[in-house]
Amino acid sequence: MVDDVTRFPLTGRFLMGRSRHALGEREKEILEASIAEVRDFDKPTRILARGEPTSRSTMLIDGFILRTIIENDRRYVVGIQVPGDFVDLHAYALKRLDHDIVTLGRTKVGYVSHDTIARIHENEPHLSRLFWFSTLLDAAIHRQWTLKLQQLKASRRVSHRIAEIWKRLEMVGLGRQSGFRSPLTQTDLADMCGTTPIHMNRALAELRRDDVAEFRRGLVVVRDREALERHGDFDPAYLYGEGLLHVEHELDALA
Amino acid sequence: MVDDVTRFPLTGRFLMGRSRHALGEREKEILEASIAEVRDFDKPTRILARGEPTSRSTMLIDGFILRTIIENDRRYVVGIQVPGDFVDLHAYALKRLDHDIVTLGRTKVGYVSHDTIARIHENEPHLSRLFWFSTLLDAAIHRQWTLKLQQLKASRRVSHRIAEIWKRLEMVGLGRQSGFRSPLTQTDLADMCGTTPIHMNRALAELRRDDVAEFRRGLVVVRDREALERHGDFDPAYLYGEGLLHVEHELDALA
DNA sequence: CGTTGAATTGACACCGTTCAACGACAGTGG
DNA sequence: CCACTGTCGTTGAACGGTGTCAATTCAACG
Numbered sequence: 001m002v003d004d005v006t007r008f009p010l011t012g013r014f015l016m017g018r019s020r021h022a023l024g025e026r027e028k029e030i031l032e033a034s035i036a037e038v039r040d041f042d043k044p045t046r047i048l049a050r051g052e053p054t055s056r057s058t059m060l061i062d063g064f065i066l067r068t069i070i071e072n073d074r075r076y077v078v079g080i081q082v083p084g085d086f087v088d089l090h091a092y093a094l095k096r097l098d099h100d101i102v103t104l105g106r107t108k109v110g111y112v113s114h115d116t117i118a119r120i121h122e123n124e125p126h127l128s129r130l131f132w133f134s135t136l137l138d139a140a141i142h143r144q145w146t147l148k149l150q151q152l153k154a155s156r157r158v159s160h161r162i163a164e165i166w167k168r169l170e171m172v173g174l175g176r177q178s179g180f181r182s183p184l185t186q187t188d189l190a191d192m193c194g195t196t197p198i199h200m201n202r203a204l205a206e207l208r209r210d211d212v213a214e215f216r217r218g219l220v221v222v223r224d225r226e227a228l229e230r231h232g233d234f235d236p237a238y239l240y241g242e243g244l245l246h247v248e249h250e251l252d253a254l255a
Numbered sequence: 256m257v258d259d260v261t262r263f264p265l266t267g268r269f270l271m272g273r274s275r276h277a278l279g280e281r282e283k284e285i286l287e288a289s290i291a292e293v294r295d296f297d298k299p300t301r302i303l304a305r306g307e308p309t310s311r312s313t314m315l316i317d318g319f320i321l322r323t324i325i326e327n328d329r330r331y332v333v334g335i336q337v338p339g340d341f342v343d344l345h346a347y348a349l350k351r352l353d354h355d356i357v358t359l360g361r362t363k364v365g366y367v368s369h370d371t372i373a374r375i376h377e378n379e380p381h382l383s384r385l386f387w388f389s390t391l392l393d394a395a396i397h398r399q400w401t402l403k404l405q406q407l408k409a410s411r412r413v414s415h416r417i418a419e420i421w422k423r424l425e426m427v428g429l430g431r432q433s434g435f436r437s438p439l440t441q442t443d444l445a446d447m448c449g450t451t452p453i454h455m456n457r458a459l460a461e462l463r464r465d466d467v468a469e470f471r472r473g474l475v476v477v478r479d480r481e482a483l484e485r486h487g488d489f490d491p492a493y494l495y496g497e498g499l500l501h502v503e504h505e506l507d508a509l510a
Numbered sequence: 511c512g513t514t515g516a517a518t519t520g521a522c523a524c525c526g527t528t529c530a531a532c533g534a535c536a537g538t539g540g
Numbered sequence: 541c542c543a544c545t546g547t548c549g550t551t552g553a554a555c556g557g558t559g560t561c562a563a564t565t566c567a568a569c570g
Contacts, residue, residue, distance in 0.1 A: 051492070069402055071488070076405050078398045093388045098395050098493040121384065125377045132387050133348045139390065140353050142397035143333045147324055149404040150331050150449030153525065185548065194405030199526055201550060217548075233326070237306070238353040408557065441517065454558055456518060472516080472567085 005173065008032045010061055010110045013084025015130060017171025017241050018137070027127045030120065035059060035110035041103045048088060048101040056111045058087045063107030064182060067099045068191070077192035079142065080165065084172040090135050092117045105183030137240055144238045149194055152233060155203035157193040159232030162213055162220055167236050179213075179220040186215070207231075260428065263287045265316055265365045268339025270385060272426025272496050273392070282382045285375065290314060290365035296358045303343060303356040311366045313342045318362030319437060322354045323446070332447035334397065335420065339427040345390050347372045360438030392495055399493045404449055407488060410458035412448040414487030417468055417475055422491050434468075434475040441470070462486075 004020065005012035011031045015023065023031070038061070041047070048054055050069065058065075060081050067079035078099055081087045091097055092114050103109070121128045141164075148160045165182065169175045190200035207213045212231045214221040222228050229235075259275070260267035266286045270278065278286070293316070296302070303309055305324065313320075315336050322334035333354055336342045343356055347369050358364070376383045396419075403415045420437065424430045445455035462468045467486045469476040477483050484490075 067398070069398075071402075071406065074406075076402050078401045090391045090394065093384065093391050094395070094495065099398060122380045125380075128383075129348060129376060132390070135387070135391060135394065136345045136348050139345065139394035139397055140349070142394055142401055143322070143324075143354060145401050146333045146397060146404065147326075147331050149401065151326065151329075187548080196527060197549085198528080198551090202526090205550085240349065440515090451559060452517085453519090453560080456516095457558095460518085 004028070010035045010038065011059060013061075013172040014059070014086065015134060016084050016173065018239075019130065019133065019242075022130060023127070027124065027130075030124065030127065034112045034116045034120065036113055036116070037111045039109055039111070041107045041109070044102060044104055045107075046100050046102045047109065048091070048097060050098060050100050051096050053096055054088075054091050055115075056113045057089045057091050057117065058101065059110040059112060060085045060087050061108040061110055064104040064184070065107065065109075066102050066104055066188070066192075068102055069099045075191050076194075077188065078145070079138065080192065082165070082168045082172060083174060085138075086131065086134050089117075089131060090138075104188070140238045140240065148233070154193055154195045154199055155206045156232055157195075158189055158200070158203050158215075159207065159212055159228055160234050161189065161192060161232075162215070162222070163225075163229050163232045163234035164236075164239070166220070166222070167234075167239060167241075171239070171241055178225075179222045181219055183218060185217070189215075259283070265290045265293065266314060268316075268427040269314070269341065270389060271339050271428065273494075274385065274388065274497075277385060278382070282379065282385075285379065285382065289367045289371045289375065291368055291371070292366045294364055294366070296362045296364070299358055299360070300362075301355050301357045302364065303346070303352060305353060305355050306351050308351055309343075309346050310370075311368045312344045312346050312372065313356065314365040314367060315340045315342050316363040316365055319359040319439075320362065320364075321357050321359055321443070321447075323357055324354045330446050331449075332443065333400070334393065335447065337420070337423045337427060338429060340393075341386065341389050344372075344386060345393075359443070395493045395495065403488070409448055409450045409454055410461045411487055412450075413444055413455070413458050413470075414462065414467055414483055415489050416444065416447060416487070417470070417477070418480075418484050418487045418489035419491075419494070421475070421477070422489075422494060422496075426494070426496055433480075434477045436474055438473060440472065444470075 003012070004016065008028055008031070011028070014020065014031060036056075041063075047058065060083055062083055065081040065085070065087050066077050067081070069076045069078060087109075088097060088101055117131070120131070148157055152160060166175055166180050169180045174180070186200050186204060187197045189204075190197045193200065195203070204215045207215070211223060211227070213228050258267070259271065263283055263286070266283070269275065269286060291311075302313065315338055317338050320336040320340070320342050321332050322336070324331050324333060342364075343352060346352055372386070375386070399419075403412055407415060421430055421435050424435045429435070441455050441459060442452045444459075445452045448455065450458070459470045462470065466478065466482070468483050
C-alpha cells in the first residue's frame with residue numbers, strides 16, 4: 001500500500017511514529033480535508049503573534065516552526081515544531097497564545113479553521129481525543145525542556161536538543177543516517193538553550209572537539225549517536241513514540 | 256446563592272478564576288459526581304510514579320502537589336499544582352506519565368476513573384472541551400517556566416514562582432492579603448528554580464534584604480506586591496484568568 | 511533535652527555573560 | 541571583476557552568578 005505521506009500530502013505525518021495507526025481511514029480523510037488553505041513561506045515569518053486573536057490553527061507540513069517570546073529586547077525559544085505537528089492546535093481552546101509562532105527557513109503550512117475543529121470535536125470523539133493527545137505531547141516536551149534547563153550545563157543542553165530534534169524528525173520519516181538537515185543558526189540554538197550566541201559557539205566547539213556532534217549551517221552530523229544521547233542525558237520516553245513506553249496496546253484501547 | 260466551593264466541596268474550585276462560569280449547573284454536578292474516591296494524605300506521598308500505568312486521574316481538592324523527576328540522584332520539580340487543578344488529567348490520554356506526582360504537606364485528593372472520563376468525553380463535548388482547556392493551561396505554565404529559567408537569575412526566578420503561586424491561589428479563593436501559606440521548603444523552591452538549596456537560601460536572603468518578599472516556613476509574606484512582580488518579571492497573562500487576556504466573550508462563545 | 515530536618519554562612523572553583531574585535535561567506539550593485 | 545554589505549561564526553579577557561564542600565545554627569518534636 002502506498003504510504004500515508006503520499007496519500008495524504010498535507011496531514012500524512014500527523015502522529016506518525018506515535019499512534020497514527022490509531023487513526024482510521026475515514027479519520028485520515030476527514031483530517032486531510034480539514035485543511036482549508038495551504039501557504040508557503042520562503043523566509044522566517046511570524047505567522048501568529050502573541051496575544052493576537054485567531055480563529056484557525058496551523059498544521060506544519062514542511063520545514064520548522066519556533067515558539068518564541070520576545071521580552072526585554074531579547075528572544076527566547078520555548079518550543080520547536082517539526083513536520084506533522086499541529087502547531088497551534090491549542091489556540092482553538094485558548095483563542096490567544098502566550099507566544100509567537102514563527103517559521104524558520106522554507107516552510108509549508110496548512111490552516112484549519114476553528115469551526116472545522118469544533119465540528120470534529122463534536123462529531124468525532126476519537127479523532128478529537130487524538131488531537132488532545134497531540135497537545136499533551138507538546139506539554140510533555142515542555143516539561144522535558146524545563147527539566148534539562150535545570151539539570152544540564154549549556155553544552156549538554158544542546159546535545160539534548162539535537163538528540164530530540166533528530167529523534168522527532170526520524171519519527172516522521174525525515175531523519176538521516178547520521179543526523180539531520182535544518183536551517184537553525186547558532187543563535188537559534190542559543191535562544192532555545194537559555195544561553196548567549198557567544199557561549200553557544202563555545203559549546204558547539206566543545207561538542208566538535210569531543211566528537212559528540214558537529215553542527216554546521218544547514219546540517220547536523222553525528223558519528224556516534226549513543227555518545228550524543230549520553231552526553232545530553234537523553235531518554236526518548238517522553239516523546240511517547242511507538243515502542244518507547246510500551247503503550248501501544250493502551251493507545252489501541254483508546255481507539 | 257451559596258458559592259460553588261460550598262455546593263461542590265470536591266470540585267468547586269475547578270476552573271475557578273478562569274472560565275468556571277462556562278460550566279453549566281448540570282456539568283458541575285456531573286463533575287462532582289465523577290469523583291469516585293477521596294483520600295487524605297498527612298505527609299508527602301508519591302501518589303503516582305513515573306512510567307506506572309494508571310486508569311484514574313487525580314483532582315486536587317486541598318493542599319499542594321508537585322510534579323517531580325528524579326534523575327542522577329537529584330530531584331527536579333517541573334510543576335506545582337494548587338487546589339482545583341485536575342492534576343494528572345493528561346494521564347487519561349497518555350496512560351503513563353513522564354514524571355512523579357507527589358503531595359506536599361497535608362493534602363486531599365479525589366480520584367476519577369478513566370472510564371468516567373471516557374464517558375464524559377463521548378457524551379459531554381462541552382465539558383470535555385473544558386477538560387482539554389485545563390491541560391492546555393498546564394502547558395502554558397510549563398512554557399512560562401521554560402522562559403523564566405532561561406531569562407532570569409536565581410533570585411528573580413523565585414520571585415516569579417512566588418508571584419505565580421500567589422496569583423493561582425488567589426484565583427481559586429485561597430490567596431491572602433499579603434501572601435499565602437504553603438508547606439514549601441527552601442529545598443522545594445530550589446528544585447523548582449533549577450538551583451541548589453544553598454544558593455536558594457542566599458537568593459531568599461536577598462529578597463528579604465531588598466524587601467521584595469519574605470519566605471518563612473509555612474508562610475510567604477509580601478509587603479509590596481508590585482515590587483515582587485517587577486522583580487520576577489511576572490505578567491499573569493499566561494494564566495488565562497478572567498480579565499487577564501480579555502477573552503471572556505470568546506470563552507463564552509466556547510460555551 | 512537530644513534528635514532530626516531545615517536554614518545559614520564562608521571560601522573557592524567553574525560556568526556563563528559581556529564587551530570588543532575579527533574572520534568567513536553570500537548576495538548586491540558598481 | 542571587485543568593493544560593499546549584512547549575517548553568521550569565532551576568539552580573548554574581565555567579571556559576575558552559581559555550584560560545591562564543610563561546618564554551624566535553628567526550630568520542631570518526641
